[in-house]
Amino acid sequence: MNLDFTREEQEFQQSIRDWMQTNVPDDIKRCSAVGEMTGKELQQKWERLLGGQGWLALTWPEQYGGPGWTATQRYIFDLERAMAGAPPTSPFGVAMVGPVLYTFGSQEQKDRWLPGIVSGGTLWCQGYSEPNAGSDLASLKTRAERKEDHYLVNGQKIWTTQAHWADMMFCLVRTDSTVKQQKGISFLLIDMKTPGIEVRPIYSIDGHHHLNEVYFTDVRVPLENLVGQEGMGWTIAKFLLTHERTTIAGVADSHHEISRLKKAVAEAPGFLDKSQARQRIAELEIELMALEYTNFRTVAATDEGKPFGPESSGLKIKGTELQQKVSQAMVELGGMMSLTWDNPETVGSNVFNRATRRYNFLRACTIYGGSNEIQKNVLAKMLLGL
Amino acid sequence: MNLDFTREEQEFQQSIRDWMQTNVPDDIKRCSAVGEMTGKELQQKWERLLGGQGWLALTWPEQYGGPGWTATQRYIFDLERAMAGAPPTSPFGVAMVGPVLYTFGSQEQKDRWLPGIVSGGTLWCQGYSEPNAGSDLASLKTRAERKEDHYLVNGQKIWTTQAHWADMMFCLVRTDSTVKQQKGISFLLIDMKTPGIEVRPIYSIDGHHHLNEVYFTDVRVPLENLVGQEGMGWTIAKFLLTHERTTIAGVADSHHEISRLKKAVAEAPGFLDKSQARQRIAELEIELMALEYTNFRTVAATDEGKPFGPESSGLKIKGTELQQKVSQAMVELGGMMSLTWDNPETVGSNVFNRATRRYNFLRACTIYGGSNEIQKNVLAKMLLGL
């Protein structure tokens, strides 16, 4: 039992902290100080900077471009990244399609796609959900018909985050409608520049454009863009669900948000009851501590090469609930200071000014990737045997 | 729209308050001041006192011994009763079997049983739940076989509140096991002194004996003790569920508990953060206000002869949740003062000393009479159409 970072890990933490201090671009720091989103340009600048360091595909085996870090190091990196005010990296390439490719892909596929992910050069998006296949993903309808030398894809995806930024999409499609729902699904890589693809924006209630609808009309996808075999799509999707849980709880970003909140309260005008505010924040910090040590257990287990323990099953549920709570606290402690949607930075501007943007944004976090209700259904069945 | 008591009602309130001040026995006031339960003797003394005033069967038509009060007057009476520290009256006679008898009973049954309820002379208990028929009451198994001049009752009831006090039980029994579950159930009155009845105590986690198991072995019940027809039991039970909701929310007793709590905080030693405590109590008072005005809507509708509106459907759920919250606040604000189970009243005794008793007791209030979960199931179906 040892609940401290080792001396080596502490040194690693310090070195990352130092690096972040020097290297996180000022325009990114400015965004994060006032709670603004980084757009595509800044996001990609940041990811390429990390890619150049070899610090993007953190979980990958070294042979494919991973930095060879332990889970603890990755955790520490994430923490210092968040505390420096830098955004999380986009998960679609490094955390999703990458591991799929080096696990299920052919040598050609690996050679072709992995380097762009490692460097931050290629942006990916995930084509899973459809209008009538949200929680019930297995009922998806987008179909890919096998032709001579290509698949012909027709259908529609929705909630496709960053589809408007992406070079490539990995996509679940139905290649066989004669077999049981899950069995007819395949995993396809689609170039977003292919004719027949139309991306329509969906604006979110934080006022930003993250999400899209993607329409496919007779889109021709080379046969070699199939990953694994036809019908393996569901297996691959499930593989991804159980992959890497060491940062799923959002502990690092919650730390950063709480620290911003504490700063905001400290700097707030005198009418805010600061003792009361600090107690509300203390409740959140304590919840975060419980989550953090639960997360540490998963990190430690990962480093010991053990499978995820039962502690990891609640990480997403608790983590997203906490993110929402922290954000709500920021809005409510801001009180009337949170009333502004786009206060020009002239008079009385402060952290609270953009608090509601994030509060709105985060309503989605208990919904996407399987709503917390669906997660509980699954846990009741799989883990509790109900 | 008028949200104040009329001048007449205010005068009524004052007259009841005055009466309570003079007439609530001192030993009852002592109990309530320290949060102790009144036992059978005090309870019956109190009910007989009210019976003597004609103030026991409050909801009944005057012809059967009701005081002829409006729902508002009944509400006011209940409020002043609670604020004076007097216990609620036992519901089994006046609120349950009484209305059943004057609605479904024969003239002989009315003549025989109603007077004892009106005066507080006869104590009743309710034989509904069975070990395998709790939430799922329709699956009850206690059977009553019709013989020449009596029913022969065999089976077991459980959770029978005050069975050890009661002279009589009203009971759901199965008289026909060949028909659909609900249809074979009848409503029977059983004299608790009949041979073959065994009452075994169940002690509750507040340390008191409220509940019982009741065993029936060849218990002979006169045929004339059947209320209505055979097979009408379910109809009668459902009639009772929709009866009188003007005090179901427990508003009066929550007022009394909050007022005790405020007094306790005011008198507590200086180490209690009183400003913090008062804010926690304020939250409860505001919730109580919302419940109270919702309750007023039901009271007002009753006085206008209207059916219960949708507002009444949440009264039990919200009311019991609030009772639990108030009680938990009392325990937690008491802090270490709540650690005592039976502190002799010598050193440092105060309201908090018995707070956990009530806290334990009240765990049952979201369970009995149809758990809050069952209530929500019913509301989803009946009211929301889900």
Added chain:
Amino acid sequence: MEFNLPENTTLIADTARRYLKDNYSFEIYRQHIEQQNHVDASRWLAMQELGWFGLPFAESSGGFGGTLLDVAMVVRELGAALCLDPYVDMVVAPGKLLEYIGSDASLAMLSDVIDGRAKLACALYDYHAGNQVLTPSMKLNGKRLSGQKNFVPDGGFADTLLATALADGELVLLAVPVADCETIRHRALDGGRIANVLFDEVEITDGMILARGKKAEQALSMLLAYLQALDCARMYGAAGALYQRTLEYAKTRRQFGVAIGGFQIIQHYLVDMFIDLQQLESMLLMVAVKAESEDASRRERASTAAKAYYADKAVRIAQQAIQIHGGVGVTEELDIGHYFRLVTHCSLTHGDRAHHIKRFAGLDEVHPGE
């Protein structure tokens, strides 16, 4: 007690609902939030013709003698329709303040409001004083007014602001031409416009001083209770709309081959929303009746409790509405998220939950039922 809406109030509410149904829509709202100037001339005129401008004011003040309850029903419908027309900000709020001041000069201004000639708004808050409205940070030194006002509703489109300041430690209420100030407009959470207004040695003439001292404090206190009740009315309209839409969605949206309303967890979520909505309705009626009382204790008890309660339960309903809707709930395309923002907005105006809980805890006790 009697909870039936007076016939006239029902008529007012029904008329408002019908008017908005015919003349407002989610599409208009969405254009509305993108526009800078957010008063639509034809609707503004129509609202005046519907009698809304005179509704909040006594006949003796030249109004139509409506109650707070009447006004609350209009505002509830505005909330239910997501309508951002600044009826409360430019008519009710400045008008009630003028009426509560009750001087000849203020009543003369009020009659201009009722006639639709005046464009007024209230500037009561600033970053430094926050909810401590009786001690604003703006100072009137002799004839010079200096300081700032923030969160000014209506975004400074009014031509005159009713503003608070301290003069020798005493509260004063002033009518200041907006032309004399620097106004920085921005969008508020609910989609409307608010402004920061800077007063840099603005010259104040005697005629601009509407009230001072106790008189000013009392008028302000009565105004705030009135506006807090209207915050609740607006939230009730939105929460009711959210509940209705969510129930409907649960009945029609299918996942795993069944309507999601068939899942017990969704059923319980919806029952909780329904029950809370009932309690919100009770609190709305309570506050709408009591918050215009001349008895300060009665007024504050009602408005403080209602606002604190709404900031908890209406917000919760809005959060659950999104959760049950899932992905579509977080898009600008659907009205759900817009109602959510409206509810959040109103939960923060005129005192947030923590402020009101603390305030309630400091009020005198009353005997239950009184």
Added chain:
Amino acid sequence: MEFNLPENTTLIADTARRYLKDNYSFEIYRQHIEQQNHVDASRWLAMQELGWFGLPFAESSGGFGGTLLDVAMVVRELGAALCLDPYVDMVVAPGKLLEYIGSDASLAMLSDVIDGRAKLACALYDYHAGNQVLTPSMKLNGKRLSGQKNFVPDGGFADTLLATALADGELVLLAVPVADCETIRHRALDGGRIANVLFDEVEITDGMILARGKKAEQALSMLLAYLQALDCARMYGAAGALYQRTLEYAKTRRQFGVAIGGFQIIQHYLVDMFIDLQQLESMLLMVAVKAESEDASRRERASTAAKAYYADKAVRIAQQAIQIHGGVGVTEELDIGHYFRLVTHCSLTHGDRAHHIKRFAGLDEVHPGE
């Protein structure tokens, strides 16, 4: 980081579990709570033989050099078994206080504790000072000790109390013979015995003064963190038992023709309990490792956070266990309600949730991961 229990700790925990399984039961517990004197001689001896008496103390103090984590695993098992034997109250608490004082005299007393010859308990709280343990209301004037102690665990069956008092404003730790005091015993919420103890001009000799000033404060502060960690351990044992029993019940109890665990709402309740239990486990490991740190900031951050968290989540688990059990959950016949009381009890000892939240809010900030 590494979360595996040391082999030796696992052995200690397993042995404790097995011992309690073989020698304790719900039936014994139920007799126990009805008895006045609550130390069972044979179990007491057995616990000594199991090495528990020496476990919490350094080898240099004559103990077996166990860690707080070792002791926490024993206490967890005591909680899981509902065992009321006053191991913490009569061995760990007084012994650790003596060890933290660390004087020759106190270490001599400690060796009597380890040998099972001493019967000590701590008297740290009173009605007037509450959680402000560094400023007790009891006064030592010259040689005379006057005042009262309340909530004294073990109900005053010990022959000597380690008590706190103020002497000229300075904290002193005293060893006072119980025979010199008036003791009023009563039952505590968890079924154990506590006492009010009155000190009426009790004569204090120099030898009775164990420590004073900073030394006394530091020993007390270290003791409290240690005991707060053990409160959590006990609650964890109980909460785990509650979860297991409730899950089992949900799988077997049938209503409406199906196991109640088939209902989605019950499933979500249980998943919530399960997830919270996982977090409680993490917090237990955290606090058991950190609460015996000599670094005051590290120790207090850990023990305060853990206690506040447990008073929320373990209590919630206990409430839900009863709710899911329904009627049987509120009877004395079933252990569920008894665990519920135990959890409530421990949530209130050594500082309730509000106390710890406030305390945590006042602690210095640390960089995440440190």
